[in-house]
Amino acid sequence: MFKFKGSKFVIAIFILLSFCIIGLLIMLGYNNENYTTFSTENWIKHHDSRKDMLDDLYSKYKLVGMPKDNIINLLGKPEYNYDLSIGYFVRKGYIDPVFLDFELDKTGSVISYSENHN
Secondary structure, eight states: OOOOTTHHHHHHHHHHHHHHHHHHHHHHHSOOOOOOSOOHHHHHHOGGGHHHHHHHHHHHOOOTTOBHHHHHHHHOSOSEEOSSEEEEEEEOOSSSOEEEEEEEOTTSBEEEEEEEEO
16 A cells, blocks of 8 residues: 555544534534424424514414414413413523413403513
């Protein structure tokens, strides 16, 4: 076999570059999806990304005036469900968790919503 001066160095560089290229290809192929796009499936499956989906939710749906049943169909089972309010966990807060709270009128339609520490 041919012997070049510094052949161990060349082999080491080749191996290092090979690992870098393989690592880059793995990273490019890895689907590290950021769940900022709201969908009912994402909302239900990815509780830790709910805060990132709120802007998309607010822009896609007219929540005020929406019946309670439609909110539940859209967001799944709420963490709390009272006569005139329902709420969904959004994220951990510094002390208290943050919820997306919906205030309902007597007919069960949303009159307001807000993110609150409960």
